[in-house]
Amino acid sequence: MKILIAGFGSIGRRHLRNLLAMGQNDIVLYRSGRSTLPTDEIGSIPVETSLKAALAHKPEAVIVANPTALHLDVAIPAAEAGCHLFLEKPVTDSLARVDELRAAMSRSGARALVGFQFRFHPGLRRAALLLQEGAIGKPVSAQVHWGEYLPDWHPWEDYRQGYAARADLGGGVVRTLSHPLDYLRWLMGEVKSAHAITGQVSNLELTVEDVAEIGLRFVNGALGNVHLNYIQRPPQHTLQIVGTNGTLQWDNSDGMLRVYAPEKQTWTLYAVPEGFDRNVMFMDETRHFLDVVQGKAEPVCTLEDGIRVVELIQQIMM
Numbered sequence: 001m002k003i004l005i006a007g008f009g010s011i012g013r014r015h016l017r018n019l020l021a022m023g024q025n026d027i028v029l030y031r032s033g034r035s036t037l038p039t040d041e042i043g044s045i046p047v048e049t050s051l052k053a054a055l056a057h058k059p060e061a062v063i064v065a066n067p068t069a070l071h072l073d074v075a076i077p078a079a080e081a082g083c084h085l086f087l088e089k090p091v092t093d094s095l096a097r098v099d100e101l102r103a104a105m106s107r108s109g110a111r112a113l114v115g116f117q118f119r120f121h122p123g124l125r126r127a128a129l130l131l132q133e134g135a136i137g138k139p140v141s142a143q144v145h146w147g148e149y150l151p152d153w154h155p156w157e158d159y160r161q162g163y164a165a166r167a168d169l170g171g172g173v174v175r176t177l178s179h180p181l182d183y184l185r186w187l188m189g190e191v192k193s194a195h196a197i198t199g200q201v202s203n204l205e206l207t208v209e210d211v212a213e214i215g216l217r218f219v220n221g222a223l224g225n226v227h228l229n230y231i232q233r234p235p236q237h238t239l240q241i242v243g244t245n246g247t248l249q250w251d252n253s254d255g256m257l258r259v260y261a262p263e264k265q266t267w268t269l270y271a272v273p274e275g276f277d278r279n280v281m282f283m284d285e286t287r288h289f290l291d292v293v294q295g296k297a298e299p300v301c302t303l304e305d306g307i308r309v310v311e312l313i314q315q316i317m318m
Contacts, residue, residue, distance in 0.1 A: 001024070001026065001059075001060040001061060001290070001293065001294075002026045002027075002028065002057060002058065002059045002060055002061075003019060003024060003026065003027050003028070003059055003060070003061045003062070003063065004027075004028045004029075004030060004054055004055070004057065004059035004061070004062045004063070004078070004083070005019075005027060005028070005029050005030070005062075005063045005065060006030045006031075006051075006054070006062060006063065006064050006065060006066050006074045006078075007030075007031060007035075007064070007065035007066030007067070008029060008031045008035045008037060008039075008042070008065075009035050009037065009065065009066075009067075009163065010037070010153075010154060011065045011088055012029075012031075012035075012063070012065035012066075013037055013041065014279070014282055015063050015065055015086075015282075015286065016029075016041065016042075016045075017041070018279070018282055018283050018286050019286065021283070022283075022286065022287070022290075024290075027045050027046075028045070028046045028047075028048065028054055028057045028059060029042060029045055029046065029047045029048070029054075030047075030048050030049075030050075030051055030054035030074070031047060031048075031049065032049065032066075033049065036154075036156060036157040036161075037156070051073075051074060051077055051078075052077075055077065055078065055081050055083070058081075059078075059083055060083065060084060060293060061083060061084045061085070061086065061289070061290075061293045062074065062075070062078040062083045062084070062085055062086070063086040063088075064078070064085060064086065064087045064088055065088050067163040067166075067169035067170055067171075068088075068090055068092065068093045068163065068169060068170025068171070068175060069092075069093045069094075069168060069169050069170035070169070070170075071087060071088070071091060071092050071170075072091075072092050072097045072098075072100070072101055075087060075091075075101055076097065076100055076101050076104050077104075078110075079101060079104035079105045079108055079110040079112075080104045080107070080108060081108070082108040082109065082110060083110060084110050084111045084112065084292065084293045085105075085110060085111070085112040085113070085303075086112075086113050086115060086289045087112055087113070087114050087115060087303070087306060088115040089114055089115050089116050089178060089179070089182070089306065089309070090170070090175055090178050090306065090309055090310050090313060091114060091303070091306035091307055091309070091310055092170075092310055093170035093175060093310075094310075095307075095310060095311065095314060098307055098310070101303070102303070105303070111292055111293070111299065112299065112302065112303040112306075113285075113288065113289045113292050113299040113300075113301060113302075114182075114299075114301045114302065114303060114305055114306030115285065115301075116179055116182040116183065116301050116305075116306075116309075117179075117281040117282055117285045118179045118182070118183050118281065119182070119183065119186060119285075119300055119301050120280075120281040120282075120284040120285050120288070120300075121252075121255070121281055122255065122272050122273060122276065123250050123255050123256065123257040123270065123272060124183055124187070124239075124250060124257075126257050126270050127187060127239075127241070127248055127250060127257055128186060128187055130248065130259060131187055131188075131241070131248070134245075135243075135246065135248070135259060135261075136241065136242075136243030136244075136245055136246035136247060136248050136259065136260075137243040137244035137245030137246060138220075138222075138243055138244045138245075139187075139188055139220075139222050139241050139242070139243045140221075140222050140223070140242055140243060140244060141222060141223050141224065141225075141241070141242045142184055142187070142188055142216075142222065142223075142224040142225075142239070142240070142241045142242075143224070143225045143226075143227075143239070143240045144180040144184065144224075144225070144226045144227065144237075144238070144239050145227045145236055145237070145238050146177050146179075146180060146226075146227065146228050146229075146236070146237045146238075147227070147228070147229040147230075147231065147232025147235060147236050147237075148177075148229075148230065148232060148235040148237075149230070149231060149232060149233045149235065150164060150165065150204060150206075150210070150230040150231075151204070152233075159204075160204075160205055160206065163176075164176040164230075165204075165206050165207075165208060166207075166208070167207055167208050171208050172208035172209050172210075172317075173198075173208070173209055173210050173211065173212055173228045173229060173230050174196070174198060174209060174212050174214070174228060174313055174316055174317060175313055177228045178309055178313060180226045180228075180239075181214075181226070181309045181312050181313070182301065182305065182306075182309050183239075184216065184224055184226070185305070185308065185309075187241065188218050188220070188222055188224065188241070189218050189219055189220045189222075190218065190219045190308075191216050191217070191218055191219070191224075191308075191312060192217045192218060192219045193216070193217045193315070194214060194215065194216050194217075194312050194315045194316050195214075195215050195315070195316070196212055196213060196214040196215065196316040196317075197212070197213045198211065198212040198213075198316070198317065199211055202229075202230065202231045204230060204231070206230070210229060210230040210231060211228070211229045211230070211231070212226070212227070212228040212229070212316070213225070213226075213227055214226040214227075214228070214316055235253075236253070237251075237252035237253070238250065238251050238252065245261075245262060245263075246259060246260050246261050246262055247259070247260040248260075254271075254272075255271070255272035255276060256269060256270070256271055256272070257269070257270040258270075288300060
């Protein structure tokens with residue numbers, strides 16, 4: 001199928017590499033030219049600098065991988081043209097044009113997958129199954145801690161100019177590290193309310209928040225806490241869910257899921273498959289998107305899931 005990739009930042013490059021590795025060679029790039037990445041990997045792939053020209057190639061699918069604040073500038077015209085959408089997270093930085101996207105998709109029949117790739121992590125998938133089976137009883141609380149040092153993300157560029165550090169591009173630690181707001185809804189159920197304390201408290205010379213303490217109350221009565229930061233070295237990304245009959249812990253550093261059974265007073269360990277690395281999530285996500293485009297699967301993370309995360313972010317940032 002013909003696929004348009006909008007944006008050639010680090011995630012756009014990853015999508016390009018993964019599609020080529022899967023034998024998907026009919027690709028068009030739409031880019032502004034402001035990326036700081038080298039262009040040698042683009043090779044002979046057609047590149048357009050206007051969306052109209054890019055959509056004139058009549059792609060079946062569009063991967064929206066430009067900065068968050070610009071997502072809907074691509075997604076709405078692409079949906080109007082009947083293209084199926086892969087929307088990098090978060091869907092947008094504002095709810096202002098969400099109904100316009102919904103309407104465009106409804107008119108054209110376009111389908112969408114939102115790119116919260118942790119839904120494809122084998123440890124979290126195992127956790128979802130165990131929670132459904134009642135392995136730790138009724139979940140009563142969930143804690144996520146996610147901290148990474150922002151200057152280490154893209155060492156080839158000035159971190160202060162990247163999307164994650166710029167409010168005008170939809171940056172800030174809450175939007176950029178919003179994955180837990182999605183996977184906690186998936187694992188724990190819908191969120192009833194959210195509140196937070198956020199701030200720019202480090203010496204990173206940012207104009208966006210770099211630390212956030214988020215409180216969640218789930219519809220089922222469980223409580224949650226999400227800590228996010230742009231400062232931490234070494235990085236840490238962990239999840240703990242406490243239930244009435246056990247505890248579940250997951251660590252992104254090694255992918256290990258650990259489940260404690262109080263009646264046995266033992267931990268059961270679930271390791272990731274041999275050969276697993278971070279890109280496996282993206283590859284599995286892309287395969288799933290191709291199945292969605294071809295009508296072989298329903299999206300595991302729908303447009304409405306993505307919009308719900310934007311709604312939570314709006315509550316948090318009020």
